[in-house]
Each structure stands twice: as structure tokens, then as C-alpha cells.
Amino acid sequence: MDKTIRFELNGKEVAIETSAERMLLWVLRTDLDHTGTKYGCGEGYCGACTVLVDGKPTFSCQFPLAKAEGRSVLTIEGLARGGRLHPLQQAFADEGALQCGYCTPGMILQAYALLLRKPDPTEAEIADALETNLCRCGAYNRIVKAVRAASQKMTMKVTGHEAR
Amino acid sequence: MKRDKTLRPGDDEYATGSDARTSLERREFLKLAGGGLVVFFAVGEGLDAQMGGARGADGGYPDDPNAYLNVGPDGRVTCFTGKIEMGQGIVTSLAMMLAEELDVPLDAVDMVMGDTDLCPYDAGTFGSRSTKYFGPPLRQAAAEARGVLLKLASARLGVAEDALLTKNGTVHDSKDPAKKATYAELVGGKKIEVRLENKPPIKHHTKHSVSGRPTPRTDARAKVTGEARFSGDIRLPGMLYAAILRPPAHGATLKNVDTSGAEKFPGARVVRDGDLVAVLHEKPDLAAEALALVEAEYEPSPSKLDDANIFDHIKTVEARSEVVVESGSLDEGAMLTSKTVERSYFAHYVAHAPSEPHTALVQIEDGKVNVWASTQSPFRAKQEVARTLGLREADVSVRTPFVGCGLGGKNQGGQIVEAARLAKLAGTPVHVAWTRQEEFFYDSFRPAAVYDIRSGFDAAGKIVLWDYKLYQAGSRSSQPVYDIPHKRVLSFGGGWGGGEGAARTHPFATGAWRGPGSNTNIFATESHIDVLAEAAGMDPLSFRLHNLADARMKRVVEAAAKQFGRAFSRAPSGRGYGIAITDYLGTYVATMAEVAVDKAKGAVRVLRVVCAQDTGEVINPEGARMQIEGCVTMGLGYALTEGIRFKNGRVLDENPDLAPQGCGEPAVTTMGAVLANAIYDAIGVRLFMLPMTPARIKDALKA
Numbered sequence: 001m002d003k004t005i006r007f008e009l010n011g012k013e014v015a016i017e018t019s020a021e022r023m024l025l026w027v028l029r030t031d032l033d034h035t036g037t038k039y040g041c042g043e044g045y046c047g048a049c050t051v052l053v054d055g056k057p058t059f060s061c062q063f064p065l066a067k068a069e070g071r072s073v074l075t076i077e078g079l080a081r082g083g084r085l086h087p088l089q090q091a092f093a094d095e096g097a098l099q100c101g102y103c104t105p106g107m108i109l110q111a112y113a114l115l116l117r118k119p120d121p122t123e124a125e126i127a128d129a130l131e132t133n134l135c136r137c138g139a140y141n142r143i144v145k146a147v148r149a150a151s152q153k154m155t156m157k158v159t160g161h162e163a164r
Numbered sequence: 165m166k167r168d169k170t171l172r173p174g175d176d177e178y179a180t181g182s183d184a185r186t187s188l189e190r191r192e193f194l195k196l197a198g199g200g201l202v203v204f205f206a207v208g209e210g211l212d213a214q215m216g217g218a219r220g221a222d223g224g225y226p227d228d229p230n231a232y233l234n235v236g237p238d239g240r241v242t243c244f245t246g247k248i249e250m251g252q253g254i255v256t257s258l259a260m261m262l263a264e265e266l267d268v269p270l271d272a273v274d275m276v277m278g279d280t281d282l283c284p285y286d287a288g289t290f291g292s293r294s295t296k297y298f299g300p301p302l303r304q305a306a307a308e309a310r311g312v313l314l315k316l317a318s319a320r321l322g323v324a325e326d327a328l329l330t331k332n333g334t335v336h337d338s339k340d341p342a343k344k345a346t347y348a349e350l351v352g353g354k355k356i357e358v359r360l361e362n363k364p365p366i367k368h369h370t371k372h373s374v375s376g377r378p379t380p381r382t383d384a385r386a387k388v389t390g391e392a393r394f395s396g397d398i399r400l401p402g403m404l405y406a407a408i409l410r411p412p413a414h415g416a417t418l419k420n421v422d423t424s425g426a427e428k429f430p431g432a433r434v435v436r437d438g439d440l441v442a443v444l445h446e447k448p449d450l451a452a453e454a455l456a457l458v459e460a461e462y463e464p465s466p467s468k469l470d471d472a473n474i475f476d477h478i479k480t481v482e483a484r485s486e487v488v489v490e491s492g493s494l495d496e497g498a499m500l501t502s503k504t505v506e507r508s509y510f511a512h513y514v515a516h517a518p519s520e521p522h523t524a525l526v527q528i529e530d531g532k533v534n535v536w537a538s539t540q541s542p543f544r545a546k547q548e549v550a551r552t553l554g555l556r557e558a559d560v561s562v563r564t565p566f567v568g569c570g571l572g573g574k575n576q577g578g579q580i581v582e583a584a585r586l587a588k589l590a591g592t593p594v595h596v597a598w599t600r601q602e603e604f605f606y607d608s609f610r611p612a613a614v615y616d617i618r619s620g621f622d623a624a625g626k627i628v629l630w631d632y633k634l635y636q637a638g639s640r641s642s643q644p645v646y647d648i649p650h651k652r653v654l655s656f657g658g659g660w661g662g663g664e665g666a667a668r669t670h671p672f673a674t675g676a677w678r679g680p681g682s683n684t685n686i687f688a689t690e691s692h693i694d695v696l697a698e699a700a701g702m703d704p705l706s707f708r709l710h711n712l713a714d715a716r717m718k719r720v721v722e723a724a725a726k727q728f729g730r731a732f733s734r735a736p737s738g739r740g741y742g743i744a745i746t747d748y749l750g751t752y753v754a755t756m757a758e759v760a761v762d763k764a765k766g767a768v769r770v771l772r773v774v775c776a777q778d779t780g781e782v783i784n785p786e787g788a789r790m791q792i793e794g795c796v797t798m799g800l801g802y803a804l805t806e807g808i809r810f811k812n813g814r815v816l817d818e819n820p821d822l823a824p825q826g827c828g829e830p831a832v833t834t835m836g837a838v839l840a841n842a843i844y845d846a847i848g849v850r851l852f853m854l855p856m857t858p859a860r861i862k863d864a865l866k867a
Contacts, residue, residue: 019450026449030405035397036390038568040519041600048519076390085388093384096790100251101387102519102568108388136519136569137251138797139790 007068009034010078020066024058025049027065028075036076036105040134047133050106051075057113057132076105079112088112088150097146099137107133111147120155123148216281216561217543225298229305229312230355231284233262239333239348241266241273245302246286247294248278248540249383250567250574251794252828253787254294256382260783261299264375265306265366267330268347270382278542278564288541288575290676292749292826295783299824303366309356311364316350369781378786383566393565395523395538396597403525403593404433405448406586407455409441410602414672415465425457434458435589442586444594452599469671471612475510478636479614481669482657488639490652497629497650501620503699504629509617509688510853511637511836513670514610514802516677520568521603522579526586527593531555533584535562540574548577549584571798572676573607608675610802611660613637615688625700627711632689636662636669638681641833644689645747647713678795679833682748683802687836687854690744694735694841695850703732704743704841716778717752721745724754724776735845740771742842748830752778755796755834759842763865766858768804768843775831780822792831799835804856 003020016031028034040048044059051060052074079086088108098104114129126147218226234242243262249255259273276282317335318325321343329338336344386392423434426443432454433444445451524537539545542562550557583596618631630644630651638659660680662669697707712718740759758772773796782788836854844850849864
């Protein structure tokens with residue numbers, strides 16, 4: 001049974017008419033052509049599909065569209081502003097915290113959610129927060145370094161780019 | 165999805181093979197692809213489609229520089245390679261090799277990878293071969309192109325060739341820098357028609373300014389913004405997503421199927437071709453929902469194998485063997501030993517579990533087939549699709565967007581063949597992406613393996629006997645790196661693919677798994693070296709050095725030991741130090757680890773890993789480090805269980821006088837043994853089977 005669901009996607013209102021029981025992941029990827037959010041397992045084990053819903057990290061493969069109604073969804077496409085990378089994105093690129101890049105969008109958003117909660121996390125806290133996100137290429141050490149580097153830049157406001 | 169004008173043979177623009185026709189489109193595509201890797205979206209759009217699939221006279225890489233590169237009218241240089249980018253970083257390092265040899269800035273190079281219409285033929289991206297084997301012809305092509313540019317510039321500027329210099333995509337007079345011509349002015353957009361009689365030499369590595377410098381990945385921006393396109397991100401008008409009916413077990417056969425429920429599902433189409441039953445839908449999740457309504461009955465699988473009886477099966481299923489290496493005489497060796505030790509080692513099946521599941525999109529239009537696929541072997545996929553559809557290979561074009569890990573598993577393209585069959589049945593483009601469950605079922609696995617070793621050393625602690633039998637898992641890296649006078653290595657059955665008898669050997673598909681054959685061979689052999697060292701009363705490091713004759717390997721081992729900074733003593737020392745070394749297809753690796761074992765839980769904590777690797781000339785040291793770190797991390801997974809952290813992995817040794825060797829796999833092959841040895845050093849209990857899970861460690865402690 002199709003319904004019209006309205007929510008905010010990367011700061012823009014969207015209205016989509018489809019079955020409200022469908023998972024947000026597929027609606028984002030197929031209906032809204034936001035392909036940065038990846039399918040990895042469909043069961044909430046790997047974190048490739050991580051997006052933020054009202055600032056909370058959420059496995060979009062486990063999140064029915066109905067629950068998005070009236071809420072604010074952030075995907076990787078919404079993180080850079082005006083062509084300028086977010087410090088986390090920049091740090092992932094600078095530190096070489098990615099190889100195949102498939103887990104990267106989910107990983108960055110999980111890290112972004114951490115920095116919203118805790119702007120200056122320790123390496124252990126970063127590792128802990130990213131426990132839900134798998135990287136088969138094994139870039140973990142560099143990912144932790146990148147998040148740490150980004151948090152330091154952001155807390156020092158060197159870039160003037162605040163956590164959003 | 166924007167689809168640009170298609171150029172085909174016969175078109176005027178195509179025939180001239182020149183002008184600005186592609187640059188605008190290419191920029192458009194670059195924007196779509198987000199940089200790094202250019203994916204072309206329709207047949208013949210690219211630069212010089214005639215070069216697609218080009219081969220040399222010997223069937224290897226072609227001789228013509230045009231097959232590898234094209235200087236555009238805007239001065240940008242496109243590099244064509246049949247290799248694909250799956251995380252290993254050649255999107256950057258091959259571009260560096262080209263930029264270096266041609267004297268253009270790295271950021272002026274665009275990569276076109278794994279496009280069978282545009283790129284020279286390539287058997288596939290595996291075996292850590294890209295830099296080692298594709299690098300040299302690419303360099304040669306670039307050197308020749310540069311030579312031609314010098315010749316053209318000489319004529320144009322009226323300056324002798326030897327008075328000309330090349331820099332930043334420009335040829336200029338060394339005495340009068342104002343006298344110059346850009347590469348774009350000289351050949352922009354055209355084929356290089358001039359060929360040189362004598363091939364110019366490639367630059368010596370001491371002259372390098374791009375190659376050899378740590379360089380960030382050129383695809384990073386696309387990947388951190390979500391703009392990077394993987395196969396599952398390609399959209400075509402009218403495409404449908406497939407959900408495919410799967411048997412409950414390998415070997416189970418379909419008896420009855422009732423698709424009436426799925427047929428009533430709004431928007432769903434059911435298609436069937438023999439055992440291939442699929443539901444197609446505009447939305448992938450709704451295709452899966454409709455598939456759940458299909459009722460099917462299967463004849464159970466006849467297989468009686470399980471993970472308890474598999475090793476007996478593997479040892480007995482194949483009596484024939486081949487000699488991998490043999491020298492001296494085992495009988496003579498046995499007489500020389502002061503002590504002989506026999507042990508068996510075992511490894512279970514392991515999944516590749518690539519981050520991106522196997523994915524393919526197939527479009528059939530007017531008898532021409534377009535394929536976008538996550539594959540390590542686009543040219544093999546082209547052949548398979550042509551065979552499946554009964555078409556000529558020339559009618560099939562395969563394009564490879566970014567691949568989300570391959571690890572060996574994407575050499576086989578089952579999903580591509582499925583998508584091709586379904587696209588033909590449906591008469592519209594069909595997309596197949598395996599679910600994670602399908603991935604763990606249909607992807608090939610690293611084969612389970614058994615290794616028997618009988619070996620001994622003499623009174624001086626020299627290994628004099630090495631009798632090694634390996635069963636069903638491939639002989640790569642099975643030759644001892646040590647100096648052993650009397651040795652024989654026998655390989656039973658096939659390689660990692662299972663050989664001809666695969667169907668009766670393994671209960672499911674097996675295949676190459678990062679460092680295939682090697683990672684389990686090294687687990688066995690390097691574990692056994694530690695067993696010998698202890699029996700000889702020596703520490704594992706001294707025992708190895710004592711038995712090595714290869715000076716290069718000794719240097720690598722010593723480099724690792726120096727960085728490890730801890731003295732080994734005879735195991736078990738209680739400190740948890742381990743070592744393992746290998747020669748992986750010419751790349752030398754020495755890995756050392758320090759672990760702590762919680763005996764009550766059986767849990768291993770890896771505190772530190774040091775890896776020294778001599779991989780010859782390193783093109784991108786940053787990329788090489790990333791590969792080695794990834795190997796170490798992934799290796800922890802197969803050695804222990806997924807998800808365990810490590811402390812550090814480093815490149816300690818670079819050897820630029822040796823031509824570049826492979827880097828994507830070597831270090832991963834040492835991880836099973838280095839941890840087995842470290843665990844033994846920590847708790848005095850040896851694990852003879854991979855993976856070394858907490859349960860196995862606890863069992864071993866009890867025994």
C-alpha cells in the first residue's frame with residue numbers, strides 16, 4: 001500500500017510515494033538516486049548503509065521508510081558543502097583511510113555521528129564507535145587516525161568548519 | 165542516467181579518429197565518475213575504440229603506444245588498462261608510472277580501467293601482477309610516446325631532438341624555453357601515427373620525480389563524497405532488478421516450483437530458464453519481497469561432507485600428485501638427520517566476503533551487449549557473456565566501474581552470466597546484485613587444505629630433509645625458501661580452483677583467495693620451521709637465518725628483526741613473539757608479531773605486527789604501505805577470526821634496483837604462521853588448524 005512519506009534529505013524536503021514498509025536504504029538508492037549509501041549485508045552487521053536520522057547513526061537497511069516521516073536524514077552526499085569537503089572527508093582522503101571505498105560513506109557518517117556526540121574522542125572511543133562498521137580492505141588504523149585528525153582540526157576550528 | 169551520443173565505426177567523427185569530440189564528453193563523465201576512474205557509458209564513446217582488446221604478437225600486451233595512452237586536445241592524458249581498481253590503488257600508481265615516463269603532471273592523467281572496448285586485452289587483475297607485468301609495457305609505451313613527441317616537436321620548432329626537453333606536458337628548447345609546443349598541440353586527440361625504429365629507454369629510477377613519492381589516492385575524493393560509482397550504482401532506462409531463487413544447499417536440485425504468488429505481486433515479473441528462476445522488479449527490495457512468495461521444492465543435496473570429515477576426504481579423494489620441486493634424495497636426507505619431526509596442518513574454507521557483493525548490469529540492444537560488472541576479469545566476463553548468449557565476443561562490451569574489494573573472488577563472474585541470461589529473457593536491462601547470503605553461498609571459497617610435513621635437521625642445526633605433501637589447495641609458495649639439500653614437494657589434486665576433480669573434491673566452488681595457495685602453505689611450512697627450531701634448541705629467528713642462503717631474504721628478515729626490536733629466545737618463552745617469512749612470487753616478506761593470550765577465554769590479542777617487505781621498486785610508497793597494512797589486518801581475520809585489531813604494520817625495506825614486484829598479496833600470506841608461532845611462544849601450545857579460534861585455543865590448552 002503506497003503512502004506519501006515526507007522527510008528532509010540533506011537539508012531538502014522530499015516527498016515520496018511508495019510502500020512505507022520499505023527500508024530507507026533502497027528508497028535512497030533506487031527511488032531518490034542517492035547511491036552513496038551502500039548495501040553490504042541487509043542485516044545491520046556491516047554498517048555500509050549507515051546514514052544519520054535526526055543526528056543519530058542509523059542502519060538504513062533496517063530502517064523502514066515510515067519511521068523517516070518528518071525527520072531529517074543525512075547521507076554522504078549531504079556532508080560536503082558547496083564542493084568543499086567536510087574535515088572528516090578531507091582527513092579520510094589525506095590519511096589514506098580508504099582503499100576500495102565501499103564502506104567509506106557509512107564509515108564517515110558513523111564517525112560524524114560520534115563527533116556530534118563527542119567532539120574530541122580518544123582513539124579507543126573512536127575504535128569503539130566504529131565497531132559496527134566493517135572494512136574488508138583493513139584500513140582500520142588509518143580510519144581511526146583520520147577521525148582523530150578531523151576532530152582535532154574541528155575542535156581547533158582551524159578550518160572554521162563546525163560540526164553540523 | 166545521461167547517455168551521450170554513441171560513436172560507431174562508419175561515423176565521420178569516428179573515422180577521423182581525431183578532434184575534440186571526446187573531450188567534452190569525457191569531462192562530463194569525469195564529473196559523473198567523480199575523478200580517479202572514468203567509466204564510459206555507451207559503446208564507442210571513447211577515444212580510440214579500435215584499441216579495445218588489443219594484444220601483442222605473442223598474445224600478451226600490445227606493442228602500440230596508442231593501446232595504452234591518448235593525449236587529448238585539452239592536453240589531458242588518458243591511460244587505458246584492462247586492469248581494474250578494487251582498492252589496491254593502481255588507479256594512482258599506474259597513473260604515476262605514465263606521468264613519470266611521459267613527463268606530464270599526475271593530475272593530468274585520467275584512468276580508463278577494465279573497459280573491453282577501450283583497453284588492451286588483460287587476463288585479469290590478480291596475483292599482485294599489475295605493477296609487475298602491466299607496468300613495464302605501460303612505461304615503454306609512454307617512453308615511446310614521449311620520443312614521438314620529441315620528434316614532432318623537433319620538426320615543428322626546428323630544434324634538434326637532443327636539444328629539447330620535456331616537462332609538464334610541453335616540449336621546449338633547452339636553450340630557449342620560449343620555443344615550445346604542448347603535447348596537445350603536437351598530437352592532441354590523434355593517434356600516434358609515427359613509430360620509432362629504436363625504442364627509447366625508460367627512465368632510471370634515480371631520475372624519477374613522480375614515481376617513488378608517497379602520493380595520496382587519486383580516487384579518494386570520489387570515494388569520500390559518495391560520488392564514486394560501483395556497478396550497483398549504474399542506472400539505465402527500463403532496468404529491472406533481479407531476485408533469484410536459490411537452492412537450500414549446493415547440489416540440491418529443483419523439483420517443483422510455484423511462482424503464482426510472486427506473479428500477483430504488483431510490478432513483479434517472473435522469468436524462468438530451467439533452474440534459473442528469478443523475480444524482476446523496478447525496485448530491488450520489492451523484487452526480493454516478491455521472491456519470498458515463490459514456493460519451491462528441492463531434492464536434497466547428495467553431499468555427505470561437513471567440516472568434521474572434510475580433511476579425511478581431502479586427503480583421500482585424489483591419489484595422483486605432481487612434483488612441485490625435488491632435489492637430492494629423501495632417503496639420503498633421512499640418514500643425515502639427527503632429529504626428524506612429522507606434523508600435519510589443516511586450514512578450513514574461508515569466504516572472500518568482499519565489501520561490495522558480486523554485482524552486474526547487462527543491457528542487450530540490437531544484438532549488442534553492454535555489461536557493467538564488479539569483476540576482476542572483464543575480458544573473461546566478455547567471453548563468458550558471449551558464450552552464454554551465443555554471440556560473438558565483438559558484440560559484448562564490458563565496463564568495470566570501481567570494484568568494492570575483489571580478494572580473488574571476482575575473477576569468477578557467476579552474477580554476470582546470470583544477469584546476461586535474465587536480460588535476454590526479460591528483453592530489458594537486468595541488474596543482479598548478490599545478497600550477502602548469496603555471497604556466502606555462491607562466491608568461491610579459499611579451499612580447505614591439509615599439509616603433511618616430515619622434516620629433520622642435522623647435528624649442526626641445518627635442515628637436511630624436507631618431505632612436504634599438500635592436498636587440494638594449490639602449490640604457490642610451497643617451495644622452501646630455505647637451503648635444504650634433500651627435499652620434495654608433492655601437490656595432490658588441483659589448485660585453489662579444485663582442478664578437474666573439483667566437483668568431487670570440494671562441496672562448493674573454490675578459488676583464488678588473496679595470496680592463493682600461499683597463505684595456507686605458509687601457515688604450514690612456517691609453523692613447522694618453528695617446530696624444528698624448538699627441537700633443535702634454537703630460537704626461531706636464529707634458526708631461520710642459520711638455514712637461509714638467500715642474501716636478499718636474510719636482509720629482509722634482519723630488517724624486520726631490527727624494527728621488531730625484541731630478542732627472540734627458544735619457544736615457548738612466554739612472551740608471545742612470532743615470526744614468519746615468505747617469497748611470494750618474487751616479493752620477500754618477513755613478519756613479526758607480539759601477542760597476548762587470555763588462557764581462560766582462549767582469546768588472542770595482537771599487540772604489534774612488524775612487516776618488512778622487499779617488493780622491488782616501489783611506485784607509490786603510500787599505496788604500498790596501505791596494501792601491506794591491509795594484508796596484515798585481513799590476515800588477522802583468517803588467522804584468528806574477523807574483527808581483531810592490530811597494532812602496527814610498516815614497510816621497512818624498499819629495493820628500487822629490483823624491478824617492481826607485487827604488493828597486493830604477499831604480506832597476507834604470512835599472517836597465519838606468524839600468529840600460530842606467537843601463540844605458541846606465549847602459551848606453549850601449538851595450533852595446527854586455521855582459524856585459531858578461542859574455542860580451538862581452549863581445546864588445545866586442555867589437551
